[in-house]
Amino acid sequence: xxxxxxLDTPLSRDEMIAVIEGRGAARRVxxxxxxxxxxxxxxxxxxxxxxxxxxxxxxxxxxxxxxxAVYETPGDGLPFSDEYRWVDYDRPPTPAASAGLDxxxxxxxxxxxxxxxxxxxxxxxxGLLAPGSPPDGRYRLGTWWFCLxxxxxxxxxxxxxxxxxxxxxxxxxxxxxxxxxxxxAVMERAARERGVDGFMTSDDxxxxxxxxxxxxxxDEFFRPYYRELIARAHELGRHFWLHACGxxxxxxxxxxxxxxxxxxxxxxxxxxxxxxxxxFGGRITFWAGFDVQRIIPWGTADEVRDEVRAMIDTYWxxxxxxxxxxxxxxxxxxxxxxxxxxxxxxxxxxxxxxMLIK
Numbered sequence: 576x577x578x579x580x581x582l583d584t585p586l587s588r589d590e591m592i593a594v595i596e597g598r599g600a601a602r603r604v605x606x607x608x609x610x611x612x613x614x615x616x617x618x619x620x621x622x623x624x625x626x627x628x629x630x631x632x633x634x635x636x637x638x639x640x641x642x643x644a645v646y647e648t649p650g651d652g653l654p655f656s657d658e659y660r661w662v663d664y665d666r667p668p669t670p671a672a673s674a675g676l677d678x679x680x681x682x683x684x685x686x687x688x689x690x691x692x693x694x695x696x697x698x699x700x701x702g703l704l705a706p707g708s709p710p711d712g713r714y715r716l717g718t719w720w721f722c723l724x725x726x727x728x729x730x731x732x733x734x735x736x737x738x739x740x741x742x743x744x745x746x747x748x749x750x751x752x753x754x755x756x757x758x759x760a761v762m763e764r765a766a767r768e769r770g771v772d773g774f775m776t777s778d779d780x781x782x783x784x785x786x787x788x789x790x791x792x793x794d795e796f797f798r799p800y801y802r803e804l805i806a807r808a809h810e811l812g813r814h815f816w817l818h819a820c821g822x823x824x825x826x827x828x829x830x831x832x833x834x835x836x837x838x839x840x841x842x843x844x845x846x847x848x849x850x851x852x853x854x855f856g857g858r859i860t861f862w863a864g865f866d867v868q869r870i871i872p873w874g875t876a877d878e879v880r881d882e883v884r885a886m887i888d889t890y891w892x893x894x895x896x897x898x899x900x901x902x903x904x905x906x907x908x909x910x911x912x913x914x915x916x917x918x919x920x921x922x923x924x925x926x927x928x929x930m931l932i933k
Contacts, residue, residue, distance in 0.1 A: 583922050585632035588772060591714035594895035595773070595814055595836055595860045604887060604899050604925030607862070608918060609633035611901035620911055627911075631918050634898075638707055638769050640719040640761060643696040645681050645729065653701030661730060662687070663694035677733035685746045692753050698760035704769055716816070717771035722758070722804075723751055723797055724778045724787070740792050747796055755800040759807050766811045773814035773836070774804075781821020783845050790825055798829060805834050816862065820903065822846050831858050840864025840902040852889050861890050864902025865917060871901075872908040876916035883920040891925065899925065 583603075586594075590601040610633070614624040646666050649656045667683045682691060721729055727750065728736035739747050758776075765771045780786055786793070808815040816837035817830070822845040830838065839862035841848050852861065863886055865871065870882050883899070890897040899921050905914065 580630070581632065582630050583632050585713050586634045587712055588714045591634060592772065592814075594898065597857065597860070597892075597894045597896045600891070600893055600895045600897075602926065603922065604891065604897060605634045606631070606918075606921045606925075607633065607635055607898055607900040608865075608905070608921060610635070610637065611864075611867075611903060612905045612914070616904075616906040617909075617911075618907055620907075623911060624914065627915060627918060631922060634713065635716045636708065636711060636713040638715055638717045638765065638771050639705055640717050640765055641700075641703055641705065642719050642721065643700075649700070649702055651702055655697040655700040656702060658694050659696050659700045659702075661691070661696065661726075663690050677728060680732040680735060681730045685743055688746055688749060692749065695753050696757060698757055698764065703761065704765060707769065710770060714773065715769065715771045716773050716775055717762070717765040717769065718775045719758075719761070720777050722776040722778045722817075723754060723800055724780055726754055727751075737787065740788065740796055744796075751796065751800050755803055758804055762804070762807055762811065762813075766813055771813065773816055774808055775816035775818065775837075777818040779818075779820040780826060781819065781823040781842070781845065783821060785822050786825055787821075790829065793826055793829060798833065801830070801835075802833050805836075808836075809834060824851065827851070827855055827859070831855065836860055837862050837898070839900065842866075842902055843870075844868065848886075849889050856890070856892060857894065857896055860896045860898065862898045862900055863890050864900055867902050867905055867909075871905060871913060871917070872910075874913060876910075876912040879913045879916040880920040880924075883917065884924050887925045 586601050586605055591605060593599045594601050594605055609628055612624065612628060614621045614628065617624045643660045645661050648658065648660050662681050667680065682688065724736070727739070727747065730750070731739060762774055765774065805815045814836035816839065817835055818839045820840065820842055822842070824846050827838070837860045841851055841861055841863050843866040848863070865882065865886065870878060874882070886899060
């Protein structure tokens with residue numbers, strides 16, 4: 576066997592759809608580890624990581640969706656690129672660019688909002704969707720980062736965002752209305768022009784110990800807009816996936832009520848994953864994330880294998896509703912033997928026949 580010889584084959588689009596919709600487990604647990612593995616962070620081990628990834632399949636075909644930058648336009652001369660940015664002005668003077676990402680404030684005064692909304696990015700921008708690869712039989716996942724909460728704090732700064740729900744509710748709703756309308760148009764384009772099967776976006780709604788805000792705030796400011804996004808995905812015959820780090824247990828019933836199809840990562844050490852699987856298993860698909868805070872950087876290869884098997888034992892169901900991935904980026908602090916163990920165990924321990932014997 577040569578280094579280039581694949582060790583497995585990707586699941587088909589139909590197999591993935593059946594798993595997500597709870598219509599039956601595939602021949603093995605779907606594995607989406609490539610999505611979170613970043614070879615360029617491994618330094619002189621980059622080549623070894625790239626060879627490892629080349630030998631194992633990725634069960635989705637990623638279709639990136641290019642979101643606007645905060646201040647800079649693309650400058651590529653494509654249609655509608657001249658105003659393709661979130662705000663209609665250059666960087667405000669404070670805080671300094673050296674401040675943390677969550678402390679940088681683009682909309683420093685809600686009085687700017689009228690101008691921001693008047694010049695909001697146009698979803699007809701010609702570079703919104705990269706040319707990408709044609710369909711190859713795998714599930715096609717259209718992806719963008721930052722949805723509502725993350726986009727809110729990106730534009731207002733974290734401290735402002737967390738108080739805006741109480742001090743400027745009307746402005747928040749106006750911003751979320753514009754963001755939602757933009758995302759709806761983006762989703763329609765991605766479905767029509769790239770034939771994606773699902774949409775994945777992110778909103779890190781939790782801390783290590785709980786959510787950033789109450790369920791009342793979630794219900795007032797987030798539920799209406801997520802309802803629209805999820806409903807539009809379903810109207811288009813697509814799925815809606817959400818990455819939300821931290822302890823989001825109190826929000827899960829709401830997302831299930833809204834019809835969210837896939838949730839990631841059920842972050843280890845913030846929630847009891849066995850309890851989450853018991854309470855919500857079968858009602859939503861868990862895109863369960865392998866721990867990258869402790870086990871990947873500090874565990875042994877054997878401990879990695881043990882954790883993969885524990886995850887499969889926790890989440891696997893004969894009707895599907897479980898996919899395996901990393902909880903966040905796998906970077907250069909990961910020992911190569913641990914990465915090898917993660918991939919090998921993920922693809923072998925979750926074979927359907929093994930699970931049915933149990």
